[in-house]
Amino acid sequence: MRQSRTFIPTLRESPADAEIASHRLLLRAGYLRRVASGIYEFLPLGVRVLRKISGIIREEMNAAGAQEIMLPVLQPRELWEESGRWAKYGPEMMRLKDRAERDFGLGPTHEEVITDLVRSNVSSYRELPMNLYQIGSKFRDEIRPRFGLMRAREFIMKDAYSFDRDEEGMRESYRGMYEAYGRIFSRCGCTWRAVEAATGLIGGDVSHEFMVPAAAGEDCIALCDRCSYAANLDLAAYRRGEPPQGEGKDVEAVRTPDRRTIGEVGEFLGLQPERMIKCLMYLVEGRPVAVLIPGDREANEAKLARVFASDEFRLFREEDWKKYPTYLQGFVGPVGLDGVEVVADISLQGAGGMACGANREDYHLVNVEEGRDFCVGRFADITNAREGDACPRCEGRLRMETGIEVGQVFQLGLKYSQAMRCYYHDEEGVSRPMYMGCYGIGVTRLMAAVVEQHHDERGIIWPLSVAPAQLHVIPLDFQKENRRRAAEELYETFVQRGWEVLLDDREESAGVKFADADLLGMPFRLVIGRGYDEDGTVELQERATGQGARMDAEDALARLEESFRSFRNLAARDDA
């Protein structure tokens, strides 16, 4: 690649609307441009990185026995009606009509299409297991696209789907993918961890997310400091201690004028927040539900969704309080709260000596005991774990970390195969539904995640495996004939040996060339400058460390050959 002939529009200043490192640097370094919110153009260097990442994914998927296919982005409504997701997916799916007014969706995921493909073309146990994957565009009309590639509305995803004869086979396929995923993220230069995850709209019972730890990550995960327990906060369990106990005294109403929040009331009564019961009113599918949690905890709505078996709920709003005047905002409590479903966090089971709202203006109750003074319809884990909580599996403590979710794997079971009648014949000729699994990697998001983990204040620092070029040849003062010739020769030599090289053949000052090189982030740099005039040496520099050494071109070549050896198989051969 000759830099003078390659479309790399670098920016001297950071675009004002890019906040996180990956977004800012990918824009500044000319890898990306934004077209509309959550929609991006990939420029030549960006495409190269994407190819590298896809290449690694392909190798690992193929090695794991998966076969690459391509599925359409445009999908007919009928297929989605079969799985029930045409209605369920909601506004997140981009929808359109053709000229005959037929409904189509732009695929946010491909379970329906793939299930349709397999059910009509695979019918014998002899053909199973089968694992099919593709790398292509997905569309999701995100509520709020943000952070560049991190949450886009059109993005590139690798999605794989496995079909097995039984649950055992499905678990085996799942394990294969799980292991391949680890290798993929490691090869891309990322540190990562797999955590237990919720299944959401995709469905199924078992799922893991692959997280790349990064401050810019949107996901919170809980990790045990002793055992291997790790889970998304939406799923993270924690062991509760013994519930607080009272002294068996009778319930007593205390006047608490103008004190509504846990903090205000607790301070007034001289009680710690964990001695208080927070009573949250939710409207679940149109009816009120009381949710009880300890005063020092937060409810987790993903956990609540599982308890309610619905995602159609919300915390009471102004209009809801007005509509149900029985519930006094700021003074709601479980005692005497009749005719409403009560859900409580398991930590409140058997709790005594608690304080809560009295369902009476300006009053709270003390000495309240669960079981004696009020009844709970259902106990469940509905609160967020937090730093220092007890691990659910061992004696360790949990700590919290933020990460970028770059992949997720699911054991789907029979969800789609039953709904869509994806059956096969076993040895006895009996028709059975296939056990499915699905496995996604956000390719474009992974590119952003790599940058989040590999950059400094000056620019990107690509790992060799995914760099758009491994070597940046930089002749300073390109007008000097001898340097220009040396640079051209080195460039040709490397290209012929299969390396990907970016040659800075621009007539720019040294400062500009170095600043751009730092920004673009090629792992190695060969500078041809004064040293070359003096004694024919060039300087080999490493982007990551910034360290360099002068040596003969021959030695530089030998050193680079050594460094590149293990990556040789990844080199794309379209250097031009």
Place this chain on the structure above:
RNA sequence: CGGGGUGUGGCGCAGCUUGGUCAGCGCGCAUGCUUUGGGAGCAUGAGGUCGGCGGUUCAAAUCCGCCCACCCCGACCA
């Protein structure tokens, strides 16, 4: 969708409170000469419906109304 904010040449911004003498700065871009180990210097030049529509006014980037786009914070996901 709720809350906060921003829209002025390719990028970053000033001007808006107090309407006119306000379309400006830095970078980038073009041409020429000099320069070339950390974002060079000088000279000349091109480039803007001041997000859009409407209103107020003798006069609007500036005041008012509506709309649009984008960013950030919250509920979703690869």
